[in-house]
Amino acid sequence: MLDFSDIQIEDVVIHWVGNKGRDEGIFTSRSVTSVKEEDVKALLATYLLEPFAKTRVMSRFVHTSDLRFNEVYNYVSQIFSQPDTLLEQSINLVRHLYECSTHPRIKGGEFYMVYLKGVKLDGEIGSAIGIYRTENKETYLKVVEREGGYGVEADRGINIHALDKGCLVLDTERENGYRLFTVDAHGRAANEARYWREDFLSVDFVPDEGTITGQVLDMLTGFLKEGVPAQDAIKPAELRANTVQFFEQNDQFETARFESEVLKEPETIESFRAYRGEYESSTQMEAPPEAFTISKESVKAAKRRMRSVIKLDTSFTIYLRNLQSEVLERIERGEDAGKGLNYYKFYFKEES
Known part of the structure; x- marks a missing residue:
């Protein structure tokens, strides 16, 4: 950068x-x-x-x-x-x-x-x-x-x-x-x-693996923040965790495999493809190849930026430092019909 x-x-x-x-x-x-x-x-x-x-x-x-x-x-x-x-x-x-x-x-x-x-x-x-x-x-x-x-x-x-x-x-x-x-x-x-x-x-553009990996991760960061069709903030957090895990555990990125293993749901995949097209046009980004070698250095840099923040009205902000699936499973979202309000419930073993 x-x-x-x-x-x-x-x-x-x-x-x-x-x-x-x-x-x-x-x-x-x-x-x-x-x-x-x-x-x-x-x-x-x-x-x-x-x-x-x-x-x-x-x-x-x-x-x-x-x-x-x-x-x-x-x-x-x-x-x-x-x-x-x-x-x-x-x-x-x-x-x-x-x-x-x-x-x-x-x-x-x-x-x-x-x-x-x-x-x-x-x-x-x-x-x-x-x-x-x-x-x-x-x-x-x-x-x-x-x-x-x-x-x-x-x-x-x-x-x-x-x-x-x-x-x-x-x-x-x-x-x-x-x-x-x-x-x-x-x-x-x-x-x-x-x-x-x-x-x-x-x-002409320089097609090195670091630049391509960084471009795709920047685009995915924006999508997970703005383009995920979800009713609550836990879904984007789960996708962030799975996205980071995908890039850390694989040497090659393949668009079709990423969509099937990480995005999964047809509605999310459709939203991702629409967001990607708009992002490439607005940022003058050359469309990346459907498959490329992942730069681990670019993944480390992007991981620091992929923090999850849940903003609740104007009174509360929740920072999720750990996006692993086993942690996200301890968070429950619900609705209190009597009060007419939504809520988040967190389960933990001990205070630190």
């Missing part, structure tokens, strides 16, 4: 790129932007890095004939070798992006490049380069002080929680096309969005 807790924003370059089909051109900066205010740095870090914080979908640069002919790969490599060429290479990149921006629905907007230090991937610290494209701005109201009181004005700006397009390239595995992560607000199905990943970046 990515960790930005020790991130340092070294340099930022901002250009403007239009739609080539409308002959809008590009406008390039003459110097690197210096961001000194700590509060602005914090907001900028939120805007540029927050979308990548939870992603597990790792990619790499590719080319049909030779990786050296991938333009973004080449320019990024120059920056990693000589960080002081950020401005020069960013101009090369914005020109390349302009050549790819021909779809009639592509809007003009800012183009950012950022050189970062202190990025952690699975505990390893290194440098990274961020490449971003802004397409949409929002109208907002601001209160301004005037003589004798206050007034309200309209302005337009960027929502720091809504990045349009982004690519974070880590300085690792250069010979294999680096390791990188992408974001696209349009989703991978939109025709006008394909120019970002396919035409401009030219990247």
